Amino acid sequence: VIEIQQAFGADIIMPLDECVHYPCAKDYAEIAMNRTVDWARRSKLVHSNKSGKNKKLQGRRLLFGIVQGATYEDLRSECINRLEDIGFDGYAIGGVSVGEPKILRYNIITFVLGSLPKQKARYLMGLGTPDDIVQAVDAGCDMFDCVIPTRFGRNGTAFTSEGKLTVRNAPYIADFEPLDRSCSCYACRNFSRAYLRHLLNTGEILGLRLVSLHNIYFYLDLMRNIRQAIKENRFKEFKKQFLNKYNQSY
Template sequence: MFKVISKDKNTKARTGKIQTAHGEVNTPCFMPCATYGVVRTLSNEELKNIGIEIILSNTYHLYLRPGLGIIKTLGSLHNFMNWDRPILTDSGGFQVFSLSSLRKISEEGVEFQSHIDGSRHFFSPEDVIEIQQQLGSDIMMPLDECVEYPSERDRVKTSLELTLRWAERSKAVHSRQLTVDSQEEKVRTCEPSTVNRQLFFGIAQGSTYLDLRKEAVNRLLEMNFAGYAIGGLSVGEPEELMFEILGFTLDLLPDDKPRYVMGVGSPIDILNAISLGADMFDCVMPTRNGRNGCAFTSEGKLTIRNTQYAEDKRPVDLNCNCFTCKNYSRAYIRHLFSLDEMLGLRLLSLHNLYFYNNIIRNAKKAIEKGRFEEFKREFEAKIQ
């Protein structure tokens, strides 16, 4: 399922491959957020042309809109959105718990009110797994509780225990389905179904308490997940503390399983996490910033609405080979944003995703050559 290909000689950075039902994912990898089954403003072909191998969708949002019934009618999430590469589905736990006054947590699960029409719904850990099985994603995540920062230790401890009990219940559902599916495949003697090949990752919570992070990892390792995610970071804690927690937790995880850092996403943050041994990342930052007129470049961020770019003939980034930079000037893209023209949002989103994916691509090359530390240092010097 996962194989480490190479390791950097001076850091904990590594490259690898994850085998999924819809193809290989080379790591490190960045997963654009296709929350509702679409990376906003961009087509699947554009994502493929950039080199995106895997995307992330959200169980909570897809459950509410368009609804599981519609997706099932089309066959699967892959069929629904015409995407033939891997998909990771997040459980939607973070979104549910961010509803605060609109949700109620119990041992059985979480009751919540739709942010769309106010209707009431209930997610148990088992429900979340069964929904993701019906979506047919390649990698799925369990329902978990992400506490706010800062939180008292007792609050975090109680939350973590609930999350771990939910993880056990989720794993039981997944294991039962694997058994049933395997028995059915023996009868059918055909290719294994997507459900049979769905990878299931555990999520280590614990907020800023290292002993609770360790307890979370130890308990999850006993459950033997296909990979491990680190959640509850980048929720308001200082950057130095975030990387202390991240480095500590990554060191506890097994070498032969993929490591997914959830929601951590500036280019520098990603490179720092890679140096600590992380493999997978997701963040709305490149596309959200793009839609708001902010471009990531090899010299730092660029706010395209600024008047200084009104007559600027240069591309967004002189060192970029993306479609946007090869075809359009800063002046023209600024003009599009002044008109609130959709093309402007598309062009900067496209550029930002290319920029992110190119960082990952160059990071892999640097790891393979044993010079990742030097590569990261050079990148930091350019954008500061």
């Protein structure tokens, strides 16, 4: 797995891990955590040996460790300590957004972030909605990955600065506004909600593509705005304004 990612030229390389379901019995969560740490140790050996043979790889391809342990703080702590002993360029939080209640998810994320080294990159795997991302950045996460923008786009749901918008629904049949008035993506510059609704409800694949394109643009723009707010030391204000506006639709 590590050698394949190296062959692909990946900038950040991830070892295998075992992500358990929710709820998960503690005895199995411990087995999965031990397996994750064992894979991490073996991955570090392969990565170090491969990089050592090729000086061009040194300092370019980063290897992250993945923190597992389900909802159990003692297992999460043990996993973090063992991964730190191995040593990685950054750390990922795995095993969240797997069906657990949102409040429990945030408790897990906050606990893990409080135990990870602050000088290393922290990557939250599999999350999430725009409001989830803003909250996680506030907690200390640096990077994310998620299929939500395109998964929701394929089902006709757009993310906007004022919340989610289900374009397939009847209220948009004669709505000639763009998906998001503050968005400058290709879809928002060229097509109305009514036309996108028509495409989606007649099965035209262009509709799915345009809403997915908009969602990806929206996420990228959100991250740009987050970085700018952090740089200008006004993230708390940005978070409050974003969430107040975004949650209007709920």
